[in-house]
Amino acid sequence: MCGNRFELSSSAGLVRPVRVLLVSPGFHGYHSAIAGALTERGHVVSTHLYDDHGGLAGRTWHQVRHQLPRRLGAGSLRRLARDETAGAVAAVGRSRPQAVVVVKGDTLGQEFWDRIAGLPRVTWLYDEVRRTRWSLDRLAGVGPVATYSAHDTAAFASAGLDARHLPLAFDHRLVPSPTQRRTGDVSFIGARYPAREDVLTGLHAQRVPIRAYGRDWSAHPVDRLRTWRVGSPEVPAERDVSRAGAYDVMAASAATLNLHGDQDGFTMRTFEAAGVGAVQLIDRPDVAGLYDPGTEVLTWNGTDELLDLCRRAVADAAWADAIRAAARSRTLAEHTFDHRVAVLEGAWDTV
Template structure:
C-alpha cells in the first residue's frame, strides 16, 4: 500500500516552533522536516512512520507550513506556487498514492479533495479524520472512509449511510526520550485552550477550580484575540464572554502555551493534570489530552464520559468527576495522598503504553483500509 497523509498545523504552534529552533532557514527540506516531526506536535508523522514499519510506502506532507513547503518546491524543481493545495497536488502527483489520508476539513473541502483525486489516477481510497459534529459529507467526499474519535458521532453517521469508524487519538512512546523533566514539580496543571469566547464551559470550570487549589495553566487563550472573533461574539449576544476574556481570573494563573515536546515535559512534571472535554464532544470520551497526559505519566483527573471505561479503568488508571464540586473534592484528596496519585499515574501510563500508542492505531488503520479495499468500494 502507498499512503500519503496530508495534514496542517496550528499557526500558533508553527510560530512557536520557529522561535524555539534557530537556524531553520539554513536547513534543507529533509533536515527541517525531521526537526519538525521530532517535536511531536499533535499526530506528527507517527502514523505514517508506524505504517512504514509495517511494510507500507508512506509520505507525510504539512500543507500550511509555507517555509517548509517552499523548500520542497525549490529542491524538487517544481514551479513556484503560492496556493498550498497546488503544492500538495504536486507532492501527491510525485508520490502516486493509492490511499490519501486527510485530516483538515477546512482546507480540504469535498470539492478540493475531489479535484486532487481527479489528478491522481493511482488513488483507490480517500480516508478522512473528522472530529467535529455535523454530517461529514459537508467536509469530505461521499464515498470516503471517515474516522472519528467520538463513538456517538460514528453511530449517527453510520445511520446516515456514511462508512464511519471509531478511531481514537493515541500517544507516541518515543516522545519520552530526552524530555526535560527535571525541575520543580507542578501540583495541579491544565494545558490547553480555555478561552471563554470558544469554550465557556471549560473556562467556568477552571475559574471555579482556581479559587480552591494550586492550579497552574499553560495556554494561548488570553493572547491577542482576533477582532473578528470579538465582533462575532458580540453579534451573537455573548458580551459576558467578551468581558470574561479580558478580565478572567485565570490570567493570574496562566503561563504561555506549550507545544510538542515542551508540553509533554510539563505533563511529566505534573503530579495531577486536569481534563474537561469541550461541549461538542458530548457524550463521548476521546480528546488528545487523555492519551498525552497518561502517556507522560501524570495522574489524570477527567470528566466522566459514557465510554471512558472502554479506554481506562475508572478511578484506577484515571480519576473521574461529574461536577465541579466533585472535581475539587477528588483533586484535594489526591493532593493529600501523593503516593496514591503517583500510583494512578503509573497505572494510567502502563495502560496507554499497552493499548493506546500510535503503533496500535497504525495497525487499526491498516485493517480498516485493507478491509475497504478488499470490499472493492474505494473512495473514488
C-alpha cells in the same frame, strides 16, 4: 468496541509495505506521530501538510492574502481551498503513492479526491463532522472514513458510508524529559472557553495550585494581542507550550485537567495525559470504554468532587503514583498511534 476495551481490527498484523502519502494539517505536529507509526510498520512515508504556508515569509503572505481579508469581511475560503488543493495534488504527483492517508482534509477540493481515486485510501477525522466543512454527501465520495466520534460513526453508517470508529492516541515516541521534576501544580493545557474558565477560576478561588498554559490564558502582551483581548482571567498562567513541552508539564504536575465540553469524541489529551503517566482529572465518565475510572484515570461530577480529587492528588503521592503507573501501562498496551495505524491499514485495504 468490545466490552470496556478498545480492540484492534483483524488487520493488526503487518500488511505489505507500500509507499504511503500522508496528507495532514500541521496541527501540533501530530502528523509526525502518524508518519512514525506508518514507518514502524514498514511503509515508506511521504508527508504533505496542506496548511503549511512555508516559514515566516509564507505565513506573512498567508495573513495578507487570506486572513486579513477575511477579518475585514472581504475574504473567501474558496481561494484558500484552491491553494491548498493545488498543493495536495502536486504532492500526489511527486510521491506517486500506493496508498493515501488523509487527516481531516475538509478544505481539499474535488480535484484532489479525483487525483487519488482508485488508490487505497482512508480519511481520519479528529473532530465532530459538524465542526468541519464536511457534509455526508461529500464524505460519501472520498472512500473509507475513520472518526474519533462514536456519534458520527453511527450517523455515517446509517448514511451508507464505509465508516469506523477510531479514537485518538498517544505518541509514545515523544517522551517526557527524564529530568522533569514534580511541580505540585494542577495543570490545564488548552484553549480558554467560558466553561473551562469557570472550572479553573473556581479551583483558584479555593486555593488549589492551578496553572493554565496557552495563549488564551497568558497575560503576555503578545498573547493578548494575538487573542484580541485586553485583560486575562484570574488564573496563574504560562504561554503556549509545544507538544513535547505539554508532555513534560503533565508528567510533572500533581494532576492535570482534561476538560471536553461539547464533544462526544475523546481528545488527544485523554491518551497523552495517561501515556506520560499523569494523574488525569477528566470530565467524562464514559471514558470507561477506554480506561478504568478510579484506577487509571479520575472522573468527577461537580466542583466539590473535583476539588477533593485535586487536594488528594497534591497530598497523597502513593495513591497518585499508582494511578500514574496504571494509566501509562494501559496506554502503551492499547492506545498508541501504532495501534491506530493498524486499523487505518485495514480500512485502506478494503478500497
